[in-house]
Amino acid sequence: MKLISCHIENFGTLSKRDFTFSDGLTVIKEENGFGKTTLADFIKAMFYGLPKSGHRDLRQNDRKRYVPWNGGNFGGSLVFETGGKKYRIERTFGKSSSSDGFKLFDSNTNRISGDYSKNIGEELFGLDCGSFMRSAYIPQLFRDSSFGTDKIKEKLIGSVRDEDPSVGLEAAVDAIKKKRTSLKLYKGRGGSIDETEDSLSDVRISIDRGNEARKRLEERLVKHSEIQKKIKEKKTETDNIRHQIDESMEYGKNELLIKENKRLQDEKKDIETEISKLNEKYSGGFPDEGEISELRKIAGELDMIETRSPQKSVSMPAELESKFRNGLPSEEDINKYRKKYDEFISADTELSGIGLSEPDEKELSELESFFSVGKPDDNELDRLDSDEAALSEMKIKLDSYGLSPDERNEFSELEEFFKDKVPEKSDIEEGRKKLESIESLKQKGKGDFISADKDLVGAERPLALRGAVFMVLGVGLAAAGIFLLLMSAPVFAAVLPIGGIVVFLWGLRLVLLSSYKSKAHDSFSDRNNGADQNEGEAAELEKELDDFLLIYFSDISSPIYDLTLLDTRLERFLNLSRRKNELEEKFSEEQKKYIDEQNKLGDFLRRYYGDGFDIKNARSFISDLRQKRRDCLRLEEKRRLSLDKKTDCEERKDSLGSDIEAFLKSYYSDGVESVHYSKLLSDLQRDSQEYRSISDKIEEQKTSERDEKEKADSLKAEFDGILKKYGISPQRPYRDFINAVYADLVKLSELKNNKNKNSISIEKFVEENGDVSGIIIPTDYVDADTLRERETSAQEELDSLSKKELECLRNIEALREEAESLPAYEDELERLEQRLGEDKNKQYLLDETIKMLQKANDNLSLSYTAAVREGFRTYEAFLSAESEGEVFISPDLKVELERAGASRDLGYFSAGSADIVMLCIRLSLVDAMFENEKPFIILDDPFVNLDDRHTERALETLSRLSEDRQIIYLVCNSSRVPTNTNK
């Protein structure tokens, strides 16, 4: 196939450029920066499109790199011929491959052709873009010594045919690998083989468990057999024991019979022995029941008599004898003296109560001490009262000698007002005169003075009216005050007159002011021509007046008022001073008297109260004195009365005491003291009662002893008489003796009774059991109880074994279930192992298939590398005068040269050598890949690194090659342009 022309609309630096390509060599010589490489990439892009814009590196991102700088349509068209047909490719490129456009036209018909798709490059060349760039496109620097892409290899080995679906080795291997990974992953775990192995592992575990269960089942079955054996043995043992129990019970029964027989016989023997003993004892016979009863009764009495402990003879105690040797006091006497004793005690009690009580004594003592200086009589007390009253009156009177509180206040105010400068009346009068002078001087001086103050015109009338009212009111208040003063109401008397005077003066002021203003107005025009001289004098007088008034007033705007007020106050001040002085004199006189009286009273009372007396409370002291006197007298009387009573009481007490003592002395020789009277009388009474009692008892005892003796003799005689009949000698104690006889009698009766019973029992025994004397019992038999214990123990063991057996059976069931699942697991194991084997075999075969495919591929590669090597030699001969050495081409089409006995990568060689080698390889590769229709080759200034000689040869080769193929040669240096070429 060949290129015909191309139109670059916009592609990198190229814009609206057209190129035509000749059949052979087309040389495009342009300067650096023209875009030669861009043209080559454009041609490639026409066939292969632009890759997706992924890389940031422009060198790897053609779409980004070739975006038109001028921003126009990105793309172009290319006309080519293949298979005898001409086509035109039109492509546009967008920001991404999805926005790219592709059209293929049949150049002859100019219609869209469907002969190829947008993958036209692969379809035409059978190479992907990368492979194309490594083969038909030979750039300037192609130092990559490995250009063996899969597509190139496939192309070389012809594994892809046009008519075959394009799977290729790679796809085939991928498909096999995919199949293989379904069996087992190349790395890690996964796939059916691993799954099967996992399942196998699980099954093996289950089998191990099953085997274990089976083993344990075997053991359990053995154990079960053992348990069953033991159960059987234990059952046998239990049965034997039960049999022994039966035997033992039989032996036991016989033993009991023998014992019973023996017991009966022994009993019989004992009874007969006892009976014979009794008969021997009572050879004369037994008294009968009645006699026994009688004897018992007598014996009881006799025993009682004999055994009764001799009564202790009652005797009179010696002390009582001694006490009452002179006779026994009667109860009446004792009572009488007891009564006297009571009186004695009451007298004594009464005596102790006579006299003042202790508090009274104390109080009396204190009062006597208080009145040590003598008690005042009633007259003196009365006189004290009157003196005290007089003093009170004098005090009241004294208090009245003085200014009233209001007057004192007023006086203080006036003192404050005047301070120390009390004016004289004459001063005030002089002031008045000055004022008048001032007025007259002013009137003279101000004749032409005209006042513009019109207010003054009408002002005088209201002022005058008000002033008159105040004056009337003031007069009225003053009169009222005087009236009240006369009525002895000093408070109001003082206030009202003063107030009235003040009000009156205020009114006067107002009137004068109105007059002044009137005059001022009238004379205003008169004074208009005022004389300075008069004014000066007036001013001087004014000043003097002001100075005077300023002593007392701060505001002297109304001097006439001030003078009037001053006068009034002075008057009042003088009056009050005079009054005060008078009252003080009076007070002084009266006070002296008062003090004298007070001292007199005080002296009297201090005699009693000392320094504690306070004259202020004289009344209370006097009252107290009176009371004290009263109490003292009362207590003294009380004491006198108690003393009298005490004497009587003492006499009575002494008399009683003497009587009692005399009475007691006849019985008590040791002396009698009054504190013991009561006890002694009580003792006396008790002793006398005892004496009487003892005497009675003594008498009683004697009588009793006599009677008892008589009775005992009688009973004894009777007792002996009865026993003698049976030849029985009585013994003491009789009662016990007779009881014993009676017991023997009873015993005999019982014995006879028992003997009968015994005989019956023996008969019955023999009747029931026969003669048991011949029965033999083994000595070593085990008793039934012991055997029963053994039986119980054996049964318990049997029960335990049964439980064990049950448990064992349960275990066996469980193990059996597990063990019986073993065959299923074994079958499953076999199935899995078979499956595993098959899968592994498949895996092996798949791996081997891949290996074989790769081996086949390598075999083929060897074949085509040979072709490439052969082609290389040819081109080497063209391009290089001498051989570059043995060249090695691997199946991957990696090129190495032999040097110094070893193959070396092209990187070790000079750029020129490497370029020659790679050029030869590329050319031979294209020959090998395209046996039939050879594609164009694009050379992008590949001879840059060659020396002149090699360049010349290369250019010759180029010319030669272009004879049978299309070569597009891009160059920037004319030295590397072949001669006779199409540009």
Next chain:
Amino acid sequence: MKLIHCSDLHLDSKMETNLTADKASERNREILGGFGRMVEYAVREGVGAVLISGDMFDTSRVTKKTADFILDTIKEAKEIDFFYLRGNHDESAKAFSGRKLPENLYMFSEKWKSYRRGQIVISGIEPVSEDYGEIYDMPELNCYDINIVMLHGQAASRTGRELIDISRLKDRFIDYIALGHLHSYRCEKLDARGEWCYSGCFEGRGFDECGSKGFVVLETENNIIRHEFVPFAQRQLYEIKTDISGLSTLSEIRRALETSAEGISERSLVSFVLTGSYRPDTQKDIKYFLSEMQRKFYFVKIRDESRLFIDKNDYRYDKTIKGEFVRTVLDSDYTDDQKDRIICMGIQALSGEEIVL
């Protein structure tokens, strides 16, 4: 009197490997059920005795359920006497251990034992010695009795372990040797008087036990014993060879399989064996054939014994990867089967077809 001679039930034994676990269990249940059906048959036909000549159990696998079923079945058929001679698979039988045996179950031992039922004497021994020598120390039999001898082993012309030298049992007044061990019915003449017979197994368990299975019914009359084989298996196993030579498509091969299995009951277990040759492009999808055939029968197995036919000359000049690949494989050391499969898989892969394993 009627008797049934059966053997080799191999209850609970392992089934054909390719059966799924469920199907294997089902087959075991069917075999067990077969015993029950046999006893029903025996009761129905008025059989007086059932002779079980060994291998009733696959001892290591027998379950309690199976053993209980057998004993219960025997016990319920109390009018029938069951004579059980243990075989090589019953050697260490613990199937009945711990169980009370029914009164109508009669066992044999290492010593000759005989049971008389009227005129019929049933004798048997379970030899343990290396050469089964104790078989030949048989007590003398009465010539006027109908003597049936039960043995388990391989009929042979010499002695040995599990071998029964039939010739040494001749002329001993034996009318019928009820043998067990082989799994197919076989009957041969013993001597002028008697015969020896293998009843075969009840049901085939694998494809090495194809053919009719069942038991033998014996009938005595006038001192003569006659026997008849009664097929009794619920399912039969078949192994069918199908030649796929010349066939290339799935349909062709499938049709060939169907044709070769014509007439076989759908209850059967069928093993198809592919024979003949095939080419690399032959559509031999075993899984497809299996799924198709399994719809027609109870169980299907396919064994591929066909060979890939490849003419090496066809690829001599094939420069393609395929050609090289085939040549490489053919020249390799793999086995023929391996070569066939590798070539098939490689070609399938190179062709972009699905790779059939």
